[in-house]
Amino acid sequence: MIPVNKFKLLVSDRKIILNALKKNWISSVGPEVKKFEDNFKELIGKKYCSSVSSGSAALDIALKVIDIKKGDEIIIPNFTIISPAISIIKLGGIPVPIDCDFYNWNMKINEIEKNISKKTKAIIATHIYGYPIQIDKIRQICNKHRIILIEDAAEMLGHKYKGKQCGSFGDLSIFSLYSNKHITTGEGGMVLTNIRKYKDKIFDYKNLCFGKKNRFNHYDIGWNYRFTNLQASLGISQIRRINKIILKKKEIGKKYYNNLKNCKNIYIQKPKLNNIENVYWVIGILILNKKMTATKFRNELKKYKIETREFFWPMNKQDALKKYNLKLKKNYKNSEYISKYGLYLPSGLATSDKDINYVCKCVKKIKKRFNF
C-alpha cells in the first residue's frame, strides 16, 4: 500500500531523541522544550511561543486567552477540521461558518465582513491544504472592526505568504505537529503571539492554572496540554531543515500537477495562483463530474493499493454540532460539493517519484474505465 502520508525521519532525528532519553529528560521539564520554542518563534517572527500537546489544544488555548463570553461570535471556515468549532462551543461561543472558494478551498474573503456583528469577537483564518488564505486582507478587516485575528497555520509551517511566514499575521497563531505536518513530533502544537497579556495566560492554561502562592490551590480551570522534552528534541532536529522540507513539498506538488493538469474533470491546484505559491501540504484533487464521487474514486484507488483521504466534512453538516448553536447561512454549496468530490493523494515527504507516477497512472486508468 502506498500510504497517504509517508513521513521522513533521518538517523539524526533518532539520535537526538536517544540523547534526550539518556539524560532522563522525558517529561515536559527539560531544556529542549524551551530551545524548540525559541527556534519556532525565531522562524515565525513572533515574540512569544508556547508548545502544547496538539493543534486542537492550541486552538482551545488561543480561544481561552481571548476570554470568550457566552454568546460571543467567532467567524470560522465552514471547510476545515472540526477543532475550531468545538473549541468555541466548549467556551460558550457561537461559531459562524463561512463557505469556501470553489478553487482554492479557503474561506471566502468577500463573505467575511457581511458576517461581522456587534457580537463578533474574533476571526479564525485558516490556510487550507497548502494554498495560503489572503491573510493580509483578513488582518485589515480585523483592524478595521477591532476584532481579534487567530491564524490557524496548522498545516503551513515554514511556508510564506507575500514574503512573510504563515503564522506571523495573527494576534494569536497556531500550528499542529501531528505526523502528517511539515515537521512532526508525533503529536503536538504551538501557540504564538506578540501580545504580552496573552503570554502568561497561555502558559497557565496549558498547565492546569497552578496557584501562584499555593501551587496546588489552582486559580482557574485549565488543561494539562504540556509538550514533552522528547517531542521537543525531535522538533529541534527537523526545524533545522525546514527550508529543504518546504522545497521538497513544492517539488512533490509540481510533479503531481504536471502529471494531472490535463486530466479533464480532475482539478488540481496550480503551483502558483495570483502570484501566491502553493506548498501542497496535501495533494488535493477535485472531481468535476458528478458521475464519480470521492468515496467511489477512493475505493477504486484502494484496489491499486493506494491510500487516500477524504476531504474535511463541512461544519454545517457535522453530526456532532447539530445540537449546538451555530450561526449558519442558507448556502454552503462550495464546501458541500468539495467535501463530496474532493480527496487527497499520497502526499508525505517520503513520497517518491515512482509513487507519484504510479498514483497518476492509476488515476488516469480509473478515469478512463469509468468514462468521466
Ligand SMILES: Cc1ncc(COP(=O)(O)O)c(C=O)c1O
Ligand atoms: C487546519 C487545521 N487546524 C487544526 C488542526 C488540529 O491539529 P491536531 O491534529 O494537531 O489537533 C488540523 C489538523 O490537521 C488542521 O488541519
